[in-house]
Amino acid sequence: MxxxxxxxxxxxxxxxxxxxxxxxxxxxxxxxxxxxxxxxxxxxxxxxxxxxxxxxxxxxxxxxxxxxxxxxxxxxxxxxxxxxxxxxxxxxxxxxxxxxxxHPAPDVERPEVTRRIIVCNQKGGVGKTAITAGLGEALAEDANSLHAVRVAKALAEALRASDNGSDDMPGCEDPLSVENLPGLGLRVLLVDFDPQCHLTNQLGAAPLPMNGDSLTNHMAGDPKGDLRDLIVSVDDEAFGGRLHLLPACNDAFLLDVRLSAVRARESALERALAPVEADYDVILVDCPPSLGLSMDAAAYYGRRRDGEKLGQSGALIVVQAEDSSADAYELLTTQIDDLRGDLQVDIDYLGIVVNLYDSRRGFIATSSLQGWVDIKDPRVVGLIGDLKEQKEAVRMKRPLLSYAPKSQQAIGMRALAREIV
Missing domain, CATH: 1.10.1220 (Arc Repressor Mutant)
Incomplete structure (x- = not known):
């Protein structure tokens, strides 16, 4: 009819x-x-x-x-x-x-050069690990399924509200600000570069044993085997074998000491990961809260390579809407800028993610968010709320986007992925 x-x-x-x-x-x-x-x-x-x-x-x-x-x-x-x-x-x-x-399904568009994203901040506790995991999960979701994504204008509305002094996060609860989109279907490697092993533990994997092989050994020029043998799959139907993890080992606490004896130590991480790069579209490095040699190696790894487009690889900085994050941000960007000058390389800033945001915390949160918005370059590319689902996923040792795929945090992670790919 x-x-x-x-x-x-x-x-x-x-x-x-x-x-x-x-x-x-x-x-x-x-x-x-x-x-x-x-x-x-x-x-x-x-x-x-x-x-x-x-x-x-x-x-x-x-x-x-x-x-x-x-x-x-x-x-x-x-x-x-x-x-x-x-x-x-x-x-x-x-x-x-x-x-x-x-009208067959289009092929997943893969980058010509493996994208390398270092997720960093000198301050601990800002949620770098949660952002690394959530972003990686969003990049790897099935391209033949639909997933709830916060539309780009919702983030813009939230940031405009901050400009206007509003306490609200427009678009986060409004169903009209969410659309169902196919997953990105990319092959993703998450690298746990933090000796505390938070990313490894959150995804339910086991840290590498101290007496075995590790990323630290490969960076120090003393490998005990093939790096591929250390990589594990994040087994979940939502990711279809596309999401992998290189677990951490506690020996990374000694990485800076071992790197001090390595020639061209800034390129140590790149040398270690080079054998596996061709297997992935994106490599995400969860950096430790450090300004040492290991952070130099991570920043160098994210530099723009010859022939690579602006903003394809680089540093994604995770902060919170409070004052200590701003202090740590200044220290981190100073280190990256010094490395740029000393080595004459281009290290792009992919953006700032304001994590664990809760406007109910009052003036400190809202004014700090305004401060991040005012930076402009790098711009704020993600605004993730402080909600229970992320904490529950960590407790359950499950990926957030499969544990709570329709949660506001999951929706925000997918939006973040689309902002930077």
Whole structure:
């Protein structure tokens, strides 16, 4: 049946469609960046133009499906379905499947050079590990499934509200600020570069034993095997084998001492990870709260390489909306700027993530957020609230985006991923 519909000069059509087929066209339309109604319209047009009827589709369990079509298209479709002695439900299912067959899922767009993102701040406790894990999970989510993402304008609204002195975080609770988008489907390696092993423990992996091989050994030029043998998969259906972790070892507490005896120590991390880079689209390094030689090596690893575009790799700085983060930020950026000058390299700032934000903490939080917004370069690319789901995921030793995929923190992590890729 049909009824006059919207101001867009289309008519509303109500029929039935199997749930699996409705989900498939919803995902594929999102992957192709078009409206579902445009996909159905094209499918019906192509079905009507066929010389013969396609193979029948199982429509058992079909339930209500509505869309908007150009005036007259549904009547034409109904007439052709009658001539072919095909029910409207079957004809619609064949039309949708025809569109799906002629519009395959696009390939995941992979970077020409493996992107290297160092997640850092000299201050501990700001949530670098949570951001590293959440960002990596968001980058690796299934490209053939839809996931709730905070739209870009919601972050802009939140930051504008900060400019205007508002205590609210617009867009965080408003369902209109969230859209369902396909996952990014990238191959991601998380590197736990912190001797405290927080990232390793949060994802339920075991730290590497002190008497075995480790990233520290490879950086110090004393490997005991292949680095690939140390990497573990974050086994979760949402990531489809695309998310891996290089666990930490407590021997990293001695890394600065061991690096002091290494030639070209700034490139030690790059030399260690070079054998595995081709296996990944993005490598995320969870840095320790340190300004030592290990941080020099991490910053150098994130430098812009020859032929690499601006902003593809670099430093992602995690802060909180309080004063001590600002002090640590100054120390970190001074170190990176000194390294830039001493070694004559380009180290890009990918942005600032304000983590664990809660406007209910009053003037300290809101005024500090304003301070981060005012920096402009690097700009604020993420605003993640201080909510219970992240803490629960850590307690359960599970990835946040699979433990609480619809939580505001998960939605914000996906938005962050899209801001920097």
């Amino acid at each position: 049909s009824s006059p519909a919207t101001s867009s000069d289309r008519e509303k059509v109500v029929s039935k469609l199997p749930g699996w087929l409705r989900q498939n066209v919803k995902i594929r339309a999102a992957q192709r960046g078009i409206e579902i109604q445009a996909a159905v319209e094209q499918g019906i047009r192509d079905w009507c133009a066929l010389a013969s009827t396609p193979a029948a589709i199982d429509t058992s369990g079909a339930d209500s499906f509505s869309t908007f079509l150009p005036p007259g298209q549904w009547d034409e479709f109904r007439q052709i379905a009658a001539e072919r002695r095909v029910s409207l439900i079957q004809g619609l299912a064949q039309s949708v499947q025809l569109w799906l067959d002629s």
